[in-house]
Amino acid sequence: MKKIEVIRNILEANETIANRNQDLLDKHKIFALNIMSAPGAGKTSLILQTMTSLKSRLNIAVIEGDVASTVDAEKVQNEATAVIQINTRNMSESCSLMAAMIEQALKDLPLNDIDLLIIENVGNLICPSEFTLGEHKRVVISSLPEGDDKPTKYPLIFIDADAVIINKMDLLPHVDFDIANFRRSIQGLNPEAEVFELSCKTGEGIERWCSWILEQLETNAKKQ
Amino acid sequence: MKKIEVIRNILEANETIANRNQDLLDKHKIFALNIMSAPGAGKTSLILQTMTSLKSRLNIAVIEGDVASTVDAEKVQNEATAVIQINTRNMSESCSLMAAMIEQALKDLPLNDIDLLIIENVGNLICPSEFTLGEHKRVVISSLPEGDDKPTKYPLIFIDADAVIINKMDLLPHVDFDIANFRRSIQGLNPEAEVFELSCKTGEGIERWCSWILEQLETNAKKQ
Numbered sequence: 001m002k003k004i005e006v007i008r009n010i011l012e013a014n015e016t017i018a019n020r021n022q023d024l025l026d027k028h029k030i031f032a033l034n035i036m037s038a039p040g041a042g043k044t045s046l047i048l049q050t051m052t053s054l055k056s057r058l059n060i061a062v063i064e065g066d067v068a069s070t071v072d073a074e075k076v077q078n079e080a081t082a083v084i085q086i087n088t089r090n091m092s093e094s095c096s097l098m099a100a101m102i103e104q105a106l107k108d109l110p111l112n113d114i115d116l117l118i119i120e121n122v123g124n125l126i127c128p129s130e131f132t133l134g135e136h137k138r139v140v141i142s143s144l145p146e147g148d149d150k151p152t153k154y155p156l157i158f159i160d161a162d163a164v165i166i167n168k169m170d171l172l173p174h175v176d177f178d179i180a181n182f183r184r185s186i187q188g189l190n191p192e193a194e195v196f197e198l199s200c201k202t203g204e205g206i207e208r209w210c211s212w213i214l215e216q217l218e219t220n221a222k223k224q
Numbered sequence: 225m226k227k228i229e230v231i232r233n234i235l236e237a238n239e240t241i242a243n244r245n246q247d248l249l250d251k252h253k254i255f256a257l258n259i260m261s262a263p264g265a266g267k268t269s270l271i272l273q274t275m276t277s278l279k280s281r282l283n284i285a286v287i288e289g290d291v292a293s294t295v296d297a298e299k300v301q302n303e304a305t306a307v308i309q310i311n312t313r314n315m316s317e318s319c320s321l322m323a324a325m326i327e328q329a330l331k332d333l334p335l336n337d338i339d340l341l342i343i344e345n346v347g348n349l350i351c352p353s354e355f356t357l358g359e360h361k362r363v364v365i366s367s368l369p370e371g372d373d374k375p376t377k378y379p380l381i382f383i384d385a386d387a388v389i390i391n392k393m394d395l396l397p398h399v400d401f402d403i404a405n406f407r408r409s410i411q412g413l414n415p416e417a418e419v420f421e422l423s424c425k426t427g428e429g430i431e432r433w434c435s436w437i438l439e440q441l442e443t444n445a446k447k448q
Contacts, residue, residue, distance in 0.1 A: 071377060125263050
């Protein structure tokens, strides 16, 4: 039983720190998104498109989570107010970002100058579902080449999502992906989730997604 | 320090059971592959193509690892000598198959009737790199739509691979993927790894991959 107890302690400790992170973000009127997906589904591309679309209206900071490398941080650095790269490689819990890593990163961000914080989680459909980070909304990206069965095979991450993005719509003619079937699965697991169909390559659907962010940001500001 | 000790104990216990699994497989002259990839890279499609190509020469069993669902087991059941589905959903270590799960599955397989055991791991590029299962060879699939930077971002799983498969070659005209760059990254991390370019959709490259399996199976049999 020892092992199970340790794991429960990790999750409880994570929750406590996540709540503290959210309090700090609220104090500074920062709205935070946690972007999760399998490797290569398009998290960084979505963040780049989002920044291009919203940077004239919002100051945006990005926290990049990766097992190794600074590839993603380099891609977004020109568009962001500030970027922090977290490498989880040498940490025993390397399969997800955790609230304590975000707490550390927040110390290095100019909190008074930020409206929107986008956290790009490690590419993984399993572990990140267990660890909240202090974000206001949780976003999961699925991309067409992965197949439409992902909600059935990795249900937990979809159950807790506020928004589900179907990315790489430009590949629809070239892959087998039944959008109605995917939407039915999401509806069954999590009928409250907003679903967006978009392509970060062509820009299709980005406007609706960015409108949703602005609405959420406004709603969140009114709560404070 | 307690947490770190517990994790080390899990890995050591896993290694002991994995060695026991391999002894049992060797006793029954079964050659075992551990197939790993991100979600949707094509593990099940590769297994289906491999079975179609090799079933006239080998008796093949499959162990399917998934967080939830029996989707993959249903797909392969018609072609396989035997199929076992493992669902990791309710286990505290749900982000990878572990040797103890394979030990349990081996009890339900007709070991005397099997030449090749293919284990499809949970879709994840992080956790499965830490847990050996008793397999003889480790195979990682990357698919073109994921992008060519995956070895840089998830190095550990590629460092320990015996074979790396580049799948979905049929999508090359539609995505940005630099094959030379990907191969250079693999060469840097793991120069011994065999690299295969193939498409499970068109069948391109399957023959060379299956020849490699037959060679490995023969080499392994000679060792016993």
